[in-house]
Amino acid sequence: MTQSQTEMGRVIIGDRLQRLARLNKPPMSRFLLPLLAYFTLAAPLPAQDGPQLFSLYCSACHAADGKGATGGTFPPLAESPYVAGDPDRAIKIVLKGLTGPVDVLGKTYNLEMPPQGAVLPDDQIAAILTHVRSSWGNHAGPITTDQVKTSRASVADRATPWTAPEILKLHPFPLEKSVIANLLSQSFRGDWDEMPDFSKEKATNVEEEHDGILTLKNAPAAEDFAMVWTGDFVAPTVGIFTFLLDADDGATLYIDNSKVVEVKGIGPMDGSRAQEGKLTLLQGPHPIRVEYFQKKGNKGLALAWSSTRAKILHWLTEDTTNVLAVQPTSIPVGPDGDRPVIYRNFISGTTPRAIGVGFPGGINLAYSADNLAPELLWTGEFIEGTKKWNERGTADNPPAGQNVVSPSKSRALPENAKFVGYDLDSSGNPAFSVTIGSDSLVDSYHAESNTIIRKLTLTGSGPALEILIADKSIEAQLSITAEGGSLETTNTKTTLKLTPGKTVTLTYHWK
Ligand code: HEC
Structure with missing residues (x-):
């Protein structure tokens, strides 16, 4: 271990233990062991040996099996969305560290990862992350030394660790699709300027949509038609859910038989008419109904949900819309996990x-x-x-x-x-x-x-x-x-x- 590494270790340990003490988290010894292992065992190694570098620089906290040390006190890297996809997300976390609340695979951590950028050269970070991205069920591509170099240069001015919202703003998770159980679609023909009263209309076709995704593939025509989907939206947890709806032309979403959000009348689906609705749901199935009509020209329907805690958009439709146009403008204050x-x-x-x-x-x-x-x-x-x-x-x-x-x-x-x-x-x-x-x-x-x-x-x-x-x-x-x-x-x-x-x-x- 070089002199500067030792010094850095000491500084970070002191600082980190103070912070952990302030965080008032589970017993200190659970943190001390991985920390001490991490800071005392590290020794210079030839570059490129991903697995070995990982066990020296990361496994003390994230565990040899990538599931998080001390029985999950630390967040997992196995199947973590932070590790998958956009390489910059993981590179920047390793370079600058991460602090504050972060949700990983449904669990919230509120700790601090010390920055590793000063200790690890670009080729070693590339080797470690290439190993991480292809181990324990992860299937993301390799990371090159050049990618780390570019990433390092882009954040050279940053002196503090990231928070999860900061890093996700720069490198968001990919949009995910999700499904509705028992999904059924009904099709109608007619020329309407607004949502028809479906109790007065007769469906021309009824389909079971086994993949649970709302799609216009089974539309009865290119123009002048309407569709209604019904099924069960299965809420994965209790909480406040935000639904984002956009359509060309009009659409209305009902959950538990009440209207949650609607896009009225005739117009394009480009984000400019998208609407958001929020409601609180208990965990489990809730009847969902989506009404949609299409007059002339283009057609489209985009519906997504997110929960206040995870803030990831899950698409329920085949189409997606321009989400940037409907970025929330406010900062909601809400409960922190299970505590008021x-x-x-x-x-x-x-x-x-x-x-x-x-x-x-x-x-x-x-x-x-x-x-x-x-x-x-x-x-x-x-x-x-x-x-x-x-x-x-x-x-x-x-x-x-x-x-x-x-x-x-x-x-x-x-x-x-x-x-x-x-x-x-x-x-x-x-x-x-x-x-x-x-x-x-x-x-x-x-x-x-x-x-x-x-x-x-x-x-x-x-x-x-x-x-x-x-x-x-x-x-x-x-x-x-x-x-x-x-x-x-x-x-x-x-x-x-x-x-x-x-x-x-x-x-x-x-x-
Ligand atoms: C001293 C302990 C420690 C070490 C060493 C450490 N981490 Fe972390 N890491 C953490 C903690 C704690 C968090 C969560 C921080 C928070 O709560 O904001 C984290 C978060 C992460 C995340 C994002 C969340 C997740 O679970 O995917 C990634 C990616 C990550 N670390 C990768 C690495 C890699 C790669 C290494 C080795 C180069 C490493 N870490 C070394 C403690 C550590």
Whole structure:
């Protein structure tokens, strides 16, 4: 090992261990072993020996079988999309390192890979990556020394490791196709200017589409026709799904029998008319229906989905559209994996001192620390962060999802009640604390599918207390039921009596 390599090793170890300590991840020893192995065993080798270079410079963290060291604490290179396709993606990661959250094969890692560019010359990086790209089920082509050289020159100015979004912006994954189960297509003939009412039309043909891809191959004619596809969209996980739709001419997407997104009327499919729709889905099959009509001229239908976490577009159609034209312009703030996210900033529709909570699965609430109550409950996307982040401190941010319900807009507890703060339990669910004289109230929340569960526990020696639950009728949107206590409704006002020493559980359920 040369002097400079040793020094670099020491610097990176110190820095990295500090960072790992800050990341508060699983036991340190799981990281120490691969790190120490990596930094103490490395020795100069003749170039071009990919497998041997890999075992010296990469396997301590990514494991000899490419599956990620210490039982998957580190991300795998076997079948990783980061390794496949565009050679620059992997080359640049090796040169400059990678930091922050990265999703690899369905698992999120939030670690740091130290840059290897200063230690490894171009020919060694080429040999290592050629080996990686052809091992453990990977089938990507070789990488040449020249490719590494060009890549290195293009990022020479960069001093910091990449984040996953940065590297994916430069070198995105290829578009993938995905399938719908039980897909059936129906064809119709007619000359329409807008989507026909299919209940009044008779299909000229019905086909089973066994490959699960929406295609216009079975269209009954080149012009003046319509098609309807039905089947089951199988959501791979629970989460918020974005659907991107474009068509020449019109198309509408329904999931679970509600309209998600539509492209109206007559026009081209070039991205300029593409639309996006979002909704929250539980894992598993959901009825999907796509309606499409074509008048004169060109035809086309493009439909893709992505989940908020992976941000990869999966095409459900044979055609694709110009996605660049529909790049999202906002930065949504949302839960981080399985943990709720807490958002402390102005939220439109509630008081200035509101605390937003975005639960995984697309259930959200804003608790007002002024009125001591959950003032907004909604489903789907949590908050659009754009306004706040662009215009620091000036604009409010509205709930970004749907089904927004505001049970109350007035103070829920007596004048002497004071907000004292909140705690998060081990799963990240919040409990808001309020004192009322010498008594205290813990008001905690967690979410289940389509439901918020609120637990109210009053402790102390004071009298029973009335808390406002709703000051208007919200029955059409949300049902509230109580366990361990009973809700009293007079006119449109709903209250609950709290007795010291008892817990009441309220269940808020969207209809
Ligand atoms: C000290 C540990 C360590 C070493 C050594 C290391 N990596 Fe990594 N690597 C990581 C970590 C940690 C990540 C994920 C970083 C994050 O969470 O942002 C990563 C991510 C990656 C990724 C992208 C994610 C994936 O799983 O595909 C690639 C590609 C990669 N490394 C290749 C290599 C190659 C090739 C080498 C050897 C030249 C190497 N790494 C050496 C720790 C290491």
